[in-house]
Every structure is written in C-alpha cells, then in structure tokens.
Amino acid sequence: MTAQNPAPAATAASQARRLKSMTIFAVVIWSALVFLAWSQPWFTLTAQGRAGDSISVTVQGAVAAPALSALALAGLALAAALAIAGIVVRLVLGILEFVLGASILASAVGALANPVLAGQSAVTTATGVAGSSSIQSIATSAGSSLWPFLAIVAGALMALTGILIVVTLKRWPVSGRKYQPVQFAAEDGRVAGNPVDLIDSGDEPPADEVAGARSADAAPEAVSNVDDETENTAAVDSWDSLSRGQDPTT
Template sequence: MTDHDATASETEADEPHADAALSAGRRIKVLTILVVLVASALGFLAWSQTWSTLQLSGSESVAATITVPGSVAAPALSALSLAGIALAGALAIAGPVVRLVLGVLELVLGASVLWSSIAAATDPVAAGASSVTTTTGVAGSSSVRSLITGHDATLWPAAAIVAGALMVIAGLLVLVTVRRWPASGRKYQAVVFEDASGARSTDPGDFFDDGSTAPEPKATRRERSDAAVDDWDDLTRGDDPTR
C-alpha cells in the first residue's frame, strides 16, 4: 500500500467521526436554544398568572381578599423573560466569541429571575403590598402587614423559580459546549463577487460600466483613461488646441 492510499484510508476513516461530532454538536446547539426558549416562555407565563391571595382583617370598607398577580409580585420577570427569548434568537446565528458573551448574559438573566422569584415566594405579603395599598389606601410595611391575616400561594412562583434555574443551566451549557457547536450558515455572511480577472467586491455594480451590460473591472477603465490622456498629449504636443 502506498503512502497516498494510506492517507486516503485514514481520511475515509476520519469522515464518520467528523460527521458524528458535527451531528452531536448540532443536537447540543438545538437542545440549548430550546431550553432557553422554554425557560423564558415559562417565566413570561408565570409573570402573567396569579401568585397569591391575601386575606385582610374583617372590615366592611375593604375587600376580604386581594389577589396578587405575578406582574405585581415580580414585575421585572417579563423584561427578563423577553430578553431570554431574544437571546435564543441571537444564539442561533452567533459566532464562538459572541456565544461566550451570550452564555454569560444568560447566566445573569437566570440568576435575576431566581432572585426575583424567590424573594416574592418567600415573602408574599411584601410582594403584594402595592396591591393592598391600591385597594385599601393603607401604606407602609408594618401597616400593611397588620391588615393581612393570612395568604394562599399558587404554584406559579415555583414555576418562575424553575424557569430561572433552567436559564442558569442553559447559560452553563452554552459556556461548556460552545466549541462543539457547528458554524453558522453562509446566508448570514456578506456575499463577495469576483470577476474573471480576480477582482473582488461586495457590490456587483463595481464590475460594470454605467449603462452597459458587459463586465469591465475598474482597473481596466482607469488604464484606458490614462492611455487616452497620453494619446491626446502626443497629438497636441502638450498644447491645448481649443484655447
């Protein structure tokens, strides 16, 4: 067996491994982006639901119960979730360096969602204080707490916590597997045109004269212009006959 045959055999043996690595990287990329989308959508859904119900002390002038939506308990959750959805779209076309930045950003978004959700879940009275103030007109932390006799929490704060945890996991997954992702498609790159002489440009109009359909590089047009000036000088011996 010659060296060429040995090299060809090694190349053919490496092709299945390369294809398998490319396929695995593509699956990891799709899975990571899917986790980011699902976590962000879950966080936004939780933000739009009721998080708790507060029972007030008996009074004929105020309602007996007040419902606290996620938009009141964790108002930042909507912006954080929408940012996560936008980040998923950016991940689909980003290069390796930008993916690292996006991975760190996803970690920050997930940590922020966790912090906001846990704070509201552990203290529903404080999370719903603004709703109590709007309904009763009573302000101040101690005054509001004195009106609350009990509260019932829903599952949506826990769902928001899960969303934040998934966002953190997705950010870590991006940072760990960033080098295994396949490159972005060429449709996101600038198109470069090249003529027969080897001249390259992103504008196809650079290879055509105005009003003409025949291609001609700019360098050729400059050479013809210089030649015309030389011919004129030879004919007039450097004098302008129009003067």
C-alpha cells in the same frame, strides 16, 4: 492512498448542530415559562377591611414579581442572538443567560418568602391602606399557587443553560457562510483575506504578458506624437490663411 471515512466527521457535525438547536430551544422554553408564570395569580392574601370584615386579595405575578416580564423577553432576545453569534459573543451571551436566570430566581424566591410585602400594592388597592408596616399589620398570607414555584424552576434552568452555553461554546458549529469573512485561496493551498497577500514577489510574469504590457505603454505615446504633428500642421495652415501667405512682421 486510503480514502478517509467521512462518517465520524458527519456525525460530529450533526451532534454539534443538535447541541446548538437544543440549547437555543431550551432558552426559548424557559423564557416562555417565566413569562407564563408572571401572567398568572401567585398568592391569596386575607386583609382586614375598613368595616372590620376580612377581604380576600389575589396577588398576580405581575404584582408580586414585576421584573419577570422584562427578564423573560430578554431571554427570548438572547435566544435569537445565539443563532448567529460567534464564539466570543456566545461566551458573553452564556454569562448573560446565567445572570438572567439568577435574577429570575432571586425575584421569585423573594416574593415567595414574603407574599404580603410582594402583594402590598394589591392590598392597598383593595383596602385603601398604604405603607408596608400598615399593610403587614392587617394582611396575612392565605396560600400560594404553583406559579411562583414554576418561575423558580425556570429561573434555575435558565442559569444552568447559561453555564451549559459557556462550557460547550467550542463544540457549536460555526455560523452560516454569509456571516463569515471572504477568504481567497491560491492554487498551492494558501488562504488569505486579502488577495494581494497571495501574490509571491519572487514570481515573474510570463514573457508574453510583459511584451503586451510594453506594447500597451508604447501605443499611447505613438498616438500622442501623431496628435502633436496634426495640431502643428493645423496651426500653420490657420496662420497662412489669416496672413494670406505674407509675413506680418516685415
């Protein structure tokens, strides 16, 4: 027989582990970038104050796209779940990662498309004017920072990572041994989860085992007979001691 070269198998296993690690790391990075963008100022609005003067209003990402924090935290939790997920759960998580990325992308694009509407709560706090139509009549956009664009890029990358998880889920290595069911192996190479399934009904136990089993079955019967005789003898002796050797029925 010729010995097989284990190098290709080891290389494939190493590539699978690297793919899993890099994918999980990417999910963590994109989620962290979304959370960072959410915490920074996005827009600067110019609003007309009550005295007719112009007021500069800074709109934070937490105001313009408040849902990003929850979506970023969900992405971090998803990365932790990917570390121990099986192939079916991994498929579900890949789809969920795509949905999270698409949701982040839609939220950031929506805020960037209408900064005044996204920052209306900040304008209300600065001017006391409420209502979307009223705010849009007194406020205009004076510029935006790079943070909403970063959120858009991170959301797009999260969606692409979700697709990557779905496409490559069969190439990932299996989870650790402690997450796998116990398997029993027979001498002939058969494997089963239940050891009873490995017992061949046609096999007969050795003769010495049968003899030992019969002896073990017979021993309790012999002991039981001795105990019965001893009990009967003790009963007769007790009767004689009580009746003083005379028959009380006569």
